[in-house]
Amino acid sequence: MGRIDTFYVVENLSDAKSFKAPCFILEENLWDDYGLKSTFHLYYKSQLTTDLVSFGSVKFLKKDHESGQVKLPEKFTNLNDQYCSVGTSLDYYETFKINFGADSARSILQSMRDCAISTKIRARFRNHPGYESSLMRSGQDEEMFKEIENILKGRQKERDFSFVFATQIAEWSEHIIDFDFEFNRIFPYRMNVIVGKNGTGKTTFLANLARVYVGLDRDAVGYFLGDRPLFRQVIAVSYNPFDDFYIPNSRGKDREITKNNEGFFFGYKYLGIRKRLSSDLYSLKTLPDLDKEFRRALDLISSKDDLDEFWSILDPILKDSSFGLRSSQRDVSLLKVDFRRLSSGQKFVLLAIIRLYLNTKEHSLILIDEPENHLHPTIIMRFVQAINLLLEVKNSFAIVSTHSPVILQETPSRYITRLDRVFDEPQISKLSTESFGGSFNEIAESVFKLSVEDSSFDKTMMQVHESGIAMDDVRILMQAEPNLRIKGYIRGKNERD
Numbered sequence: 044m045g046r047i048d049t050f051y052v053v054e055n056l057s058d059a060k061s062f063k064a065p066c067f068i069l070e071e072n073l074w075d076d077y078g079l080k081s082t083f084h085l086y087y088k089s090q091l092t093t094d095l096v097s098f099g100s101v102k103f104l105k106k107d108h109e110s111g112q113v114k115l116p117e118k119f120t121n122l123n124d125q126y127c128s129v130g131t132s133l134d135y136y137e138t139f140k141i142n143f144g145a146d147s148a149r150s151i152l153q154s155m156r157d158c159a160i161s162t163k164i165r166a167r168f169r170n171h172p173g174y175e176s177s178l179m180r181s182g183q184d185e186e187m188f189k190e191i192e193n194i195l196k197g198r199q200k201e202r203d204f205s206f207v208f209a210t211q212i213a214e215w216s217e218h219i220i221d222f223d224f225e226f227n228r229i230f231p232y233r234m235n236v237i238v239g240k241n242g243t244g245k246t247t248f249l250a251n252l253a254r255v256y257v258g259l260d261r262d263a264v265g266y267f268l269g270d271r272p273l274f275r276q277v278i279a280v281s282y283n284p285f286d287d288f289y290i291p292n293s294r295g296k297d298r299e300i301t302k303n304n305e306g307f308f309f310g311y312k313y314l315g316i317r318k319r320l321s322s323d324l325y326s327l328k329t330l331p332d333l334d335k336e337f338r339r340a341l342d343l344i345s346s347k348d349d350l351d352e353f354w355s356i357l358d359p360i361l362k363d364s365s366f367g368l369r370s371s372q373r374d375v376s377l378l379k380v381d382f383r384r385l386s387s388g389q390k391f392v393l394l395a396i397i398r399l400y401l402n403t404k405e406h407s408l409i410l411i412d413e414p415e416n417h418l419h420p421t422i423i424m425r426f427v428q429a430i431n432l433l434l435e436v437k438n439s440f441a442i443v444s445t446h447s448p449v450i451l452q453e454t455p456s457r458y459i460t461r462l463d464r465v466f467d468e469p470q471i472s473k474l475s476t477e478s479f480g481g482s483f484n485e486i487a488e489s490v491f492k493l494s495v496e497d498s499s500f501d502k503t504m505m506q507v508h509e510s511g512i513a514m515d516d517v518r519i520l521m522q523a524e525p526n527l528r529i530k531g532y533i534r535g536k537n538e539r540d
Contacts (some may be wrong), residue, residue: 045151046147047120048065048066048120048153048154049065049066049067049070049118049119049120050067050069050118050119050120050154051066051067051069051113051117051118052068052069052071052083052116052118053069053071054070054071054121054438055067056068056070056086056426058096059086059088062088064088064089064090064251065087065088065089065090066087066088067085067086067087067088067100067151068085068087069083069084069085069086069115070083070084070086071083071112072084072100076102076173076176076177077176077177078110078111078415079100079107079109079110079111079113079172079173079176079177079527080111080112080113080120080360081103081104081113081173081177081178082100082101082102082131083095083100083101083102083103083115083539084098084099084100084101084327085097085098085099085100085101086098086283087136087142092370096138096142097138098130098135098138099130099131099132099134099135099138100128100130100131100135101129101131101135101155102128102129102178103115103126103127103155103179104126104127104128104168104171104173104174104178105126105315106125106126106168106196107125109171109172109173112158116171119154120146120154121153121154121226121345122154122155122156122326124156124167126156127156127157127158127164127165127168127178127448128156128157128158128165129156129157129158129159129178129179130157130159130445131278131310132275133191133273133275133406134191134195134275134276134404136149136152136159136191136194136195137194137423137496139151139152139195140195140197142163145195145197145434146169147175148195148497149195155244155330156341157193158188159187159188159191160180160192162193162196163519164299166224167190171526176219185394186270186271186273187273190273191332194365202272202273203224203225203226204221204224204226204272204273204406204408204440205221205222205225205267205272206215206222206267206269206270206271206272207219207221207222207267207269207474208252208255208267208268208270209264209265209266209267209268210243210247210248210251210252210255210264210265210266211264212247212248212251212469213244213247214467215244215393215464215467215468215469216467216469217469218235218248218462218469218471219471220245220248220460220462220471221460222235222442223235223457223458224440226337227455229370229456230464230479231282231431231458232452232455232456232458232520233431233434233435233439233440234427234430234431234440234441234442234443234454234458235436235440235441235442235443235446235450235458235459235460236442236443236444236450236454236458236459236460237249237442237443237444237445237459237460237462238288238444238445238446238450238451238460238463239461239462239463239478240333240446240463240491241445242461242464243462243463243469244464244469245287245412245445245462245463246264246281246283246285246287246412246444247277247287248444248462249287249288249412250266250286250287250288250289250408250442251287251444252265252410253269253277253279253311253410254289256271256277256408257273257277257310257311259285261535265445268366269497272303272376272408273358273406273506274406274410274440275310275404275405275406275407275505276310276311276312276313276410277309277310277312277314277409277410278399278402278408278409278410279312279313279314279315279316279407279410279412279414280312280314280315280395280399280404280409280411280414281313281314281315281316281317281411281412281413282315282316282333282395282414282416282417283315283316283412283413283416284316284317284327284410286315286317288313288315288410288412289313289323290313290315290317290318290319290367291311291313291319291447295468299333314395314398314402316328316333316391317403318332324326330387330390333390334382334383334395335391335396335477336398337379337382337390337397338379340394340397340398340401341375341379341397342376342402343383343401343438344397344401347373350373350375351390352436354398355432355436356400356432356433356436357396357397357400358425358429358476359425359427359429359432360392360393360425360426360434361420362382362425363425365389365419365421366381366385366389366393367381367420386417387417387419388416388417388419389422389423391413391416391417391418392418392422392425392449395411395414395426396403396426396429396430396433398511399430399433400433403433403437403439404441405437405438406438406439407437407439407440408440408441409430409439409440409441409442409444410436410441410442411430411442411443411444412444413440413444413445413446414426414443414445414447414450415445415446415449415450417437417480420447423447423449423450423452424449424452425473427450427453427454428453430443431453446491446501448483448486448487448490448491451478451481451490452478452479452480452481452483453479453487453488454479455472455477455479456473456475456476456477456478458476458478459473459478460517461473461475461490462481474489475489475504476489478490500528504529504533505515507533508532508533514530515535517529517533
């Protein structure tokens with residue numbers, strides 16, 4: 044005989060204080076999927092601890108119930124065949140496996156008639172309107188159910204997370220980009236880069252990708268060509284006040300979902316400078332807001348037993364002399380003090396790395412919008428190095444939009460996509476020359492189509508030559524020793540003449 048568990052359904056978690064352990068608690072959620080409120084948050088009350096174990100969000104359907112709140116029995120041990128359920132993330136099933144083992148996890152999931160463990164349950168509800176609009180709204184499909192089966196059986200394999208995404212931006216034709224995350228044993232492969240001029244749609248592309256992947260916005264535009272990758276979560280990072288990333292509403296129905304998911308909204312989190320006050324009202328975070336976020340993140344990190352991993356990721360930042368961090372001694376309390384005297388750009392870098400370390404789970408997709416804003420080139424390089432370390436440690440992946448030659452220098456060209464536009468037609472291409480370790484001049488010419496002839500240098504040096512100014516006079520006018528390019532130009536002109 045299989046295990047028998049008791050499930051209680053409550054409107055508010057505070058109503059569950061009197062329930063006798065062990066038991067499961069399903070708390071109703073306010074999230075609305077096209078008129079259907081199917082979301083609950085699952086907890087386990089153990090006899091071994093007073094703390095509840097949070098499993099995350101789970102959605103239920105009921106036969107012949109197509110709108111409004113899905114009502115479950117107030118107390119049950121096994122739902123009947125009028126119901127089915129699906130967890131909203133792979134972590135939901137991972138938590139079952141870790142806490143109960145494969146056999147007991149299957150038994151508990153069967154009690155809730157979980158679609159992931161029964162093709163018959165899926166077949167019975169596949170034609171229900173809520174199956175696509177609610178249960179599968181994030182685009183889960185049979186591939187996800189196969190992955191859940193692998194989780195429960197403990198036979199997860201390293202997957203190729205490469206994918207192709209298409210979206211339309213404004214009135215332009217579709218932008219289709221192929222992201223390559225195939226394992227590379229030599230070169231850094233976990234970060235893909237989108238580079239392009241202002242107005243080519245880089246930021247909007249990332250925002251549309253996040254909305255479509257997580258299923259946050261019914262008006263989101265875009266789709267995956269071929270297999271949809273199974274990332275555990277999407278994290279959007281932006282310190283651009285004009286980014287287009289979705290921000291959960293901190294005062295509305297989104298708040299109930301994010302507080303039950305440790306800040307994650309159905310597997311999505313926004314880390315940035317903007318904050319949402321209401322459905323249509325946004326503002327920018329203040330420096331005290333950022334300081335508070337930094338301290339809170341550090342407190343959570345410092346509660347861990349082993350901080351070596353954390354300090355190793357932060358190492359490229361700590362070694363940069365421009366930060367002047369006394370916390371290179373690996374002292375969290377000093378790091379809190381040092382943070383207050385940093386420039387705004389330095390604060391953004393440090394806060395982004397620390398919050399990413401705290402929030403990134405294995406197989407996450409991190410979307411970073413123009414991280415070079417407000418930053419010196421050296422700090423940009425340190426930031427990319429820290430991100431690559433974090434991706435390796437967390438076994439995760441990132442897509443970065445940028446204008447920065449420094450970021451391109453740190454990225455092999457096979458992982459870079461150039462975005463351009465001719466009138467209303469997007470022009471998408473790969474780089475023709477290798478960017479990894481390339482010089483600024485090479486990158487400027489091959490990627491940004493800049494040359495010496497486009498700069499003021501060539502025109503100015505032509506005037507120098509025509510005026511007959513000698514090298515010694517150039518030294519006096521410049522109040523510095525002319526560089527090799529200037530010397531070569533003057534000598535070359537003199538020799539040709």
